[in-house]
Amino acid sequence: MPEHGLDWLSRAELMSYEEMLRVSSLLVKMGIQKIRITGGEPFVRKDIMQLLTALSKLDGLDELSITTNGVLTAPFIPELKKIGVRSVNLSLDTLDSGRFFSITRRDEFDMVMNTLHQLLKQDIEVKINAVVMAGQNTQDIIPMVELTKELPVSVRFIEEMPFNGDSHVYTGLPWDHLRILEEIRDGFPGIQKLIDPAHSTSYNYHVPGHKGDVGIIAAYSRTFCGTCNRIRITPQGTLKNCLYDDGVLNIRDVMRKGITNEELEKVLTNAFNHRPQDGYEAERSRIEKTGVHESMATIGG
Known part of the structure; x- marks a missing residue:
């Protein structure tokens, strides 16, 4: 979390649940098989379970999952299990409560750890996302791997994507x-190296005798760009073919102009057909247009 915090948006600037459900339903009909609702913390939005329940009933959707910082999640875990959520990504950059406060600006480490254990209690697959940041949490790498000895979790170390809402040019990591x-x-x-699944963004490993696994995501090096099949829609409706682009279409605005589903499908297909070759091309285009990196805290990781 940036030290200065974030500028919170008005409700009118955000997609409504009805708009999210409409575009999700159309995307599933177009062939999307997996939807992930991401945070920060999705449960900061009121009645989010209504949306998740509706999404879980979409015909053709094979997997519904969430990414959360774990602060407000615990009370909803039985409901998540009931509607068929089988996998949760939990953002946790450190196992030290002091460093946790320094990184997140929140004194909520115990709540996040409770969420972790409640998820495991319900036999929900947990992937822990830990962003490795020089000078902040590199001493946590070994303790995080040690978590996999007794817990059936996948700890995934993510290269820092240096998006801090500024125009600083980064030349290395x-x-x-x-x-x-x-x-x-x-x-x-x-x-030991494991076989990586198709379209995986992580290199996956296993320590013999451990219950869990380890993954490393080259988010800054972008070595997975050739196989990435992700798209992202921000809360404001911005479609991103790549985390490094600045958005290629505002779905919220298009829908609010009264477009039909048939017309919307054509608009989306056109956007998908113009994906950048890789994250470097997307980043060059973004910097040429704006010169500024959006903060990762607003993109959602």
Whole structure:
């Protein structure tokens, strides 16, 4: 979380649940098989379970999952289990409560850990997303891997994507995916490479004898761009073919002009057919137009 916090948006600027459900229903009919509702914390929005329940009933949707910071999630876990949510990504950058407060600006470490254990209690698959940040939490890499010894979780270390809402040009990353793996191998020399699933954004590993696994996501190095099949729609309705672009279409505005579903499908198909070759091309286009990186805290990771 940026030190200065974020500018919160009015409700009118956000997509309504009805708009989210409409575009989700259309995308599933177009062939999308997985939907993830992301945070921060999705449950900060009132009645989010109504949307999740409606999404879970879409014919043709194979998987509904969420990404959460775990602060408000715990009371809803039984309901998530009931509607068929089988996988949750939990953002957790450190196992130290002091560093947690420094990174998140919130004193809510115990609540997040409670969410982790409640998810496991309900046999929901948990992936822990830990962004590796130089000078902030690199000392947590080994303890986070140690979590996988007794807990059936996948701990995924993510290269920092240096989006801080400024125009600073970054020319390198002290802790890239190779250095992260080197650090892990120093602590766990026997770690073994796993076969990565199709379209995986992570390189996956397993320490023999551990219940869980380890993943490394080269978010800054962008080594997975050739196989990435993700699209993202922000709360304001901005369609992003890549996290590094500045948006290619505002679905909220298009829908509010009274477009039909048939027309909307053509608009979406056209946008998907103009994906950048990779994250570097998307970033170049973004900087040329705006010169500013949006904060990752507003994009949602």
